[in-house]
Amino acid sequence: MTEQATVDQVHDVVIIGSGPAGYTAAVYTARANLNPIVLAGSVTAGGELMNTTDVENFPGFQDGIQGPELMMNMEAQARRFGADIRHEDATELKLDQRVKEISLGSGGVLHARSVILATGSAYRELGVPGEKQLSGHGVSWCATCDGFFFREQAIAVVGGGDSAMEEALFLTKFASKVYVIHRREELRASQIMADRAKANEKIEFIWNSEVTEVRGEGKVSQLALRNTVDGSESTLDVTGLFVAIGHDPRVDLFKDQLTLTDEGTVEVQGRTSKTSLPGVFAAGDVLDPHYRQAITAAGSGCVAALDVEAYLAEASETDAAETQQAETIPA
Amino acid sequence: MSELKAVTDSSFEDDVLKAEKPVLVDFWAEWCGPCRALGPELEKLAAEHEQIEVVKLNVDENPATAAKYGITSIPAVFGFKGGEHVKSSIGAKPKPALEEEFADLLG
Numbered sequence: 492m493t494e495q496a497t498v499d500q501v502h503d504v505v506i507i508g509s510g511p512a513g514y515t516a517a518v519y520t521a522r523a524n525l526n527p528i529v530l531a532g533s534v535t536a537g538g539e540l541m542n543t544t545d546v547e548n549f550p551g552f553q554d555g556i557q558g559p560e561l562m563m564n565m566e567a568q569a570r571r572f573g574a575d576i577r578h579e580d581a582t583e584l585k586l587d588q589r590v591k592e593i594s595l596g597s598g599g600v601l602h603a604r605s606v607i608l609a610t611g612s613a614y615r616e617l618g619v620p621g622e623k624q625l626s627g628h629g630v631s632w633c634a635t636c637d638g639f640f641f642r643e644q645a646i647a648v649v650g651g652g653d654s655a656m657e658e659a660l661f662l663t664k665f666a667s668k669v670y671v672i673h674r675r676e677e678l679r680a681s682q683i684m685a686d687r688a689k690a691n692e693k694i695e696f697i698w699n700s701e702v703t704e705v706r707g708e709g710k711v712s713q714l715a716l717r718n719t720v721d722g723s724e725s726t727l728d729v730t731g732l733f734v735a736i737g738h739d740p741r742v743d744l745f746k747d748q749l750t751l752t753d754e755g756t757v758e759v760q761g762r763t764s765k766t767s768l769p770g771v772f773a774a775g776d777v778l779d780p781h782y783r784q785a786i787t788a789a790g791s792g793c794v795a796a797l798d799v800e801a802y803l804a805e806a807s808e809t810d811a812a813e814t815q816q817a818e819t820i821p822a
Numbered sequence: 823m824s825e826l827k828a829v830t831d832s833s834f835e836d837d838v839l840k841a842e843k844p845v846l847v848d849f850w851a852e853w854c855g856p857c858r859a860l861g862p863e864l865e866k867l868a869a870e871h872e873q874i875e876v877v878k879l880n881v882d883e884n885p886a887t888a889a890k891y892g893i894t895s896i897p898a899v900f901g902f903k904g905g906e907h908v909k910s911s912i913g914a915k916p917k918p919a920l921e922e923e924f925a926d927l928l929g
Contacts, residue, residue, distance in 0.1 A: 533916035534859040541855040559855050578862070580916060596916060627895040627912030636854045639881070640894040710892060731894065 501602045508609030510538025511785045512775025514565035515792030521572035529576040537562035605770045612738035612776040621705030629711025634658035646731035655735035656684040663693040754780040764795035829877045831884040839905040844927040848878040849898040856914035857897040863917045
């Protein structure tokens with residue numbers, strides 16, 4: 492207990508991440524008077540939805556809503572109930588102790604009784620030659636940021652999920668032609684997104700194919716492809732390549748401290764948000780290798796907030812009992 | 823912390839290429855979410871490093887300069903010294919990461 496006594500202030504809960512999971516956890520914990528601190532990230536506040544356009548499947552917005560607007564609404568909602576939202580990065584965590592320590596990018600350390608990890612996921616890279624070198628020079632992970640630069644050009648999207656379809660459809664606003672390269676013969680995307688992409692005249696599917704190399708001098712000019720069925724090789728001349736092949740959970744900050752699943756996500760107990768460490772909870776994409784939706788992340792943020800509330804209530808009862816016991820012993 | 827100076831296609835030569843100090847140019851656009859996140863980080867960096875100039879260029883309104891430097895991804899921060907493009911950084915990054923990447927210009 493001496494360690495705790497020297498600490499200026501121990502917060503009830505620090506939430507790391509500011510996507511739908513982080514902000515929903517903030518709304519709930521703020522309304523529970525737990526005065527949450529949200530480390531929203533210095534340049535990543537709002538999370539992945541900040542780079543999207545129309546969100547049509549978040550319930551309650553019958554006409555759809557722009558991703559950035561949805562996230563700014565969530566932030567404002569959390570602030571309204573008193574959440575302390577900081578555009579800062581957590582750089583180091585010490586989670587395996589009763590009072591957790593969170594080092595900040597700006598210097599300084601926060602102490603908290605509980606932590607919610609809502610760090611989301613990061614775009615997966617293809618891992619082929621040329622991809623890194625030409626990143627930002629034709630290779631992109633953000634159609635809404637970079638589509639503008641490919642007016643009247645032929646470009647390619649890799650992937651078969653909803654994100655890939657959304658990117659491809661968005662890119663048809665600018666590009667003259669959008670190839671969608673997919674490893675299989677069928678899309679993973681939802682029916683509505685697949686139908687829209689297939690109906691778009693500018694989109695052409697290249698099935699059963701994977702990119703083996705990104706080529707170009709200083710900027711992308713060609714892709715090398717391999718057929719996944721017969722192994723035959725071919726090339727495709729494009730000036731841009733948008734990679735949308737999925738995401739990996741962002742666990743670098745804490746992967747050595749708690750248990751991960753085989754898929755690399757944070758392991759939680761059943762349908763709770765409880766990780767392998769007491770007082771440490773997870774929410775959103777970081778624990779979810781399958782669903783990865785704004786609404787499931789939001790729901791998961793709510794679960795984490797309620798678990799934190801219960802954990803802190805129980806911890807304070809234990810503390811009170813211990814204090815009482817300590818006081819009664821000398822007498 | 824003040825708003826970064828906006829440069830244009832027509833002022834680029836005077837404001838950037840002929841500038842006495844090294845210049846960081848933030849290529850950005852209204853519709854780019856990460857660009858909005860990067861802005862405040864660059865403003866902080868500018869406030870702390872008087873030996874350089876930090877300016878912004880709207881790629882929508884100034885396509886010629888964006889095309890000249892082959893911008894295909896924003897936000898992009900390009901470093902200029904003595905009229906030469908010497909260093910680039912692509913994507914929204916926190917101030918410490920930018921300081922590291924442009925350490926040569928920050929002196």
